[in-house]
Amino acid sequence: MEARSLVFKALGDPTRREILDRLREGDLNAGEIASAFEIGKASISHHLNLLKQAGLVKSRRQGQQQIYTLHTTVFQEALQWLMVFFENQTTPPNPKGSGKLGENGPRG
Amino acid sequence: MEARSLVFKALGDPTRREILDRLREGDLNAGEIASAFEIGKASISHHLNLLKQAGLVKSRRQGQQQIYTLHTTVFQEALQWLMVFFENQTTPPNPKGSGKLGENGPRG
DNA sequence: TTTATATTTTGAAAATTTTCAAAATGTCGT
DNA sequence: ACGACATTTTGAAAATTTTCAAAATATAAA
Numbered sequence: 001m002e003a004r005s006l007v008f009k010a011l012g013d014p015t016r017r018e019i020l021d022r023l024r025e026g027d028l029n030a031g032e033i034a035s036a037f038e039i040g041k042a043s044i045s046h047h048l049n050l051l052k053q054a055g056l057v058k059s060r061r062q063g064q065q066q067i068y069t070l071h072t073t074v075f076q077e078a079l080q081w082l083m084v085f086f087e088n089q090t091t092p093p094n095p096k097g098s099g100k101l102g103e104n105g106p107r108g
Numbered sequence: 109m110e111a112r113s114l115v116f117k118a119l120g121d122p123t124r125r126e127i128l129d130r131l132r133e134g135d136l137n138a139g140e141i142a143s144a145f146e147i148g149k150a151s152i153s154h155h156l157n158l159l160k161q162a163g164l165v166k167s168r169r170q171g172q173q174q175i176y177t178l179h180t181t182v183f184q185e186a187l188q189w190l191m192v193f194f195e196n197q198t199t200p201p202n203p204k205g206s207g208k209l210g211e212n213g214p215r216g
Numbered sequence: 217t218t219t220a221t222a223t224t225t226t227g228a229a230a231a232t233t234t235t236c237a238a239a240a241t242g243t244c245g246t
Numbered sequence: 247a248c249g250a251c252a253t254t255t256t257g258a259a260a261a262t263t264t265t266c267a268a269a270a271t272a273t274a275a276a
Contacts, residue, residue, distance in 0.1 A: 009120035
């Protein structure tokens with residue numbers, strides 16, 4: 001599947017977002033991640049695999065354990081894609097400027 | 109379902125992303141949107157409904173037509189959520205700074 | 217009110233996702 | 247090689263999503 005769908009689909013699940021959230025505080029192995037949830041290990045393993053396919057996490061083996069880390073590059077790409085929705089948006093034909101771009105519009 | 113999952117799930121489908129992309133250039137009615145895709149009108153109506161539930165678009169009636177518009181507030185919230193993954197991330201224990209934040213890190 | 221146009225809702229099939237239990241794989245310590 | 251532990255893969259059930267055709271709804275025009 002295309003990279004962008006994989007990323008947004010991965011982010012569309014609360015369990016997977018919580019996994020990412022926990023990884024922000026530091027790397028975790030699969031067991032540590034699994035024990036934070038009610039669902040089984042196999043299910044977590046599946047979620048981890050989706051996150052990996054999306055490029056949102058990387059994993060490395062350390063002895064018996066598989067250690068998962070956030071991989072921020074893909075987050076940035078998703079971020080950029082979202083930002084284009086503001087920066088490149090042609091001015092709509094609505095009455096009264098709809099350019100809700102924050103304090104400074106596109107290009108300052 | 110929670111707002112955040114709705115938004116990311118909505119963005120996880122290529123058809124829905126293309127709908128959003130087309131709406132960037134200006135408002136469109138349901139028929140105009142549907143005719144840009146191979147799939148049936150009922151299916152597009154369903155996608156539009158999901159986008160609406162996610163808050164990514166709004167619709168208004170104009171005569172017989174239903175006109176769809178981008179609603180950027182929710183984009184910004186998704187954007188913010190993603191940004192927190194950089195700004196609030198505790199420095200990882202990896203060797204050599206992993207703060208891949210672009211030219212200027214968080215807080216300049 | 218009848219007819220036409222635009223869109224949504226309904227009901228159902230096909231496809232995908234989530235989950236679990238059990239089996240398989242990989243690594244470590246003996 | 248063997249047993250214990252950590253994790254993934256497999257096979258299958260349950261739940262959700264995507265799609266379509268047909269019916270229903272809403273507005274407009276005659």
